Amino acid sequence: MLQLQQLEKTYKNAVEPSLRGLSLSFSSTCIAGLLGPNGAGKTTTISILCGLVKADGGSARLLGLDVLQDAEQIKKRIGVVPQSIALYPTLTAVENLQYIGKLYGLSSRLLNTRINQYLQLFGLEKSAHKAIRHYSGGMKRRANIIASLLHEPELLILDEPTAGVDVQSRNMILQFLQDYHRAGHGIVYTSHLLEEAQQLCDEIAIIDHGQLVVQGRPKELMQNLQASSLEQVFLQLTGSSLRD
Ligand SMILES: Nc1ncnc2c1ncn2[C@@H]1O[C@H](COP(=O)(O)OP(=O)(O)OP(=O)(O)O)[C@@H](O)[C@H]1O
Ligand SMILES: [Mg+2]
Numbered sequence: 001m002l003q004l005q006q007l008e009k010t011y012k013n014a015v016e017p018s019l020r021g022l023s024l025s026f027s028s029t030c031i032a033g034l035l036g037p038n039g040a041g042k043t044t045t046i047s048i049l050c051g052l053v054k055a056d057g058g059s060a061r062l063l064g065l066d067v068l069q070d071a072e073q074i075k076k077r078i079g080v081v082p083q084s085i086a087l088y089p090t091l092t093a094v095e096n097l098q099y100i101g102k103l104y105g106l107s108s109r110l111l112n113t114r115i116n117q118y119l120q121l122f123g124l125e126k127s128a129h130k131a132i133r134h135y136s137g138g139m140k141r142r143a144n145i146i147a148s149l150l151h152e153p154e155l156l157i158l159d160e161p162t163a164g165v166d167v168q169s170r171n172m173i174l175q176f177l178q179d180y181h182r183a184g185h186g187i188v189y190t191s192h193l194l195e196e197a198q199q200l201c202d203e204i205a206i207i208d209h210g211q212l213v214v215q216g217r218p219k220e221l222m223q224n225l226q227a228s229s230l231e232q233v234f235l236q237l238t239g240s241s242l243r244d
Contacts, residue, residue: 001026001027001028001029001031001062001063001155001186001188002024002025002026002032002049002060002061002062002063002155002188003024003025003026003047003059003060003062004022004023004024004025004045004059004060005023005058005059005060006022006023006032006057006058006059007019007021007022007023007045007048007055007058007137008020008021008022008055008057008058009041009044009048009053009054009055009056009058009123009210010065013130015240017210018044018210019041019044019045019048019055019058019210020210020211020234021058021097021211022041022058022210022211023058023212024205024207024212024215025215026168026186026188026203026205027203028171028186028187029181029184029185030181030186030187030189030201030202031046031177031178031186031189031192031201031202031203032186032188032189032201032202032203032204032205033188033189033191033193033200033201033203033204033205034046034188034189034190034204035168035190035191035194035197035206035207035230036190036192036203036205036206036207036208036213037159037192038192038193039206039209039236040191040207040208040209040210041161041210042190042207043083043159043208044206045190045192045207046082046083046157046190047058048060048067049062049080049157050063050067050157051067051068051071051075052067062074062077062078062155063077063078063155064153066241070148074195076104076151076200077150077153077154077155078153078154078155078156079149079151079153079155079156079158079159080148080158081144081148081156081157081158081161082149083158083159083160083163083190084145085092085132085134085140085141085142085144086147087096087144087147088132088191089131089132089133089138090130090131090132090133091131091132092128092130092131093119093124093128093129093130093131093132093135093143093146094115094119094128094129095129096113096132096147097111097115097119097143097146097150098111098112098116098141100147100150101114101115101150101151104142104150104151104189106150106151111150112212114129114149114150114152115146116225117143117151117164118146118149118150118151119146121176122142122143122145122146122176122226123142123172123173123192124139124142124143124146127139127151137164137165138166138168138169139169141161141162141164141165141169141173142169142172145158145161145173147178148240150187153185154184154185154186155185155186155187155188156180156185156186156187156188157185157189158177158178158186158188158189158190158191159189159190160187160190160191160193161173161175161177161232162196163191164204170196172197174199177189177200178200181208182221183206189201191202194206194229194230194231194234195229195230195231197230198218198229198230201218202217203215203216203217204216204217204218204221204230206230206233206234206237206238207208208238213234213237213238214233214237216232218230221233225237
């Protein structure tokens with residue numbers, strides 16, 4: 001599903017590298033968590049995977065395809081939910097979703113069916129014709145996810161999909177991710193919430209300072225380190241100093 005080998009990235013004018021030989025892999029169609037504290041390199045990694053940022057070295061593969069050489073094929077088969085809301089604030093949810101769906105080449109009929117289906121699933125049907133700027137934080141996050149789902153990608157990559165939302169929105173989003181996975185799709189999601197990932201993920205990779213700290217199945221990692229939570233695993237391996 002995802003394979004990174006020796007990924008390197010230093011942003012222009014940056015003092016330090018953001019990725020320092022990051023290598024990790026997730027097996028097919030699992031729910032995978034790319035975890036780490038603020039500044040660990042999660043968004044940089046996602047940006048490389050979706051072609052927004054070019055790595056200085058190493059390789060990245062999604063669904064067995066190279067992110068540079070097979071970019072066009074990959075785009076059709078994955079959906080990426082960015083950390084920041086990527087919707088036009090003055091347009092309504094339906095207007096945003098129609099615009100995005102058309103970029104994916106969906107027919108009007110299929111697009112309208114999916115827009116209605118997902119607005120309902122994410123509890124936004126009553127606000128379908130409200131401008132995004134009038135949405136609450138949780139509603140924006142939910143709409144942001146729908147925008148990457150309209151073409152029903154076989155792999156969904158989400159950058160902090162539960163950041164800054166209330167417990168109801170959070171539960172809804174996590175339930176959706178489990179259902180989407182059960183329907184046969186792969187999920188890669190980033191978070192700094194280790195407890196959330198412990199409950200959700202089949203496989204996780206913890207990164208820090210642009211490097212892999214540890215990867216594996218949450219239960220096995222906890223057993224190996226005799227820790228009662230992923231948070232303990234992380235603190236045991238990295239210490240507790242502030243990251244930024
Ligand atoms: N465009 C940029 N230019 C320069 N430095 C950047 C840029 N984007 C990120 N960085 C730096 O790269 C490092 C990794 O940042 P990144 O956003 O990938 O981390 P993250 O794990 O997603 O953090 P967060 O949990 O806060 O979202 C940080 O030190 C950050 O300051
Ligand atoms: Mg980030």
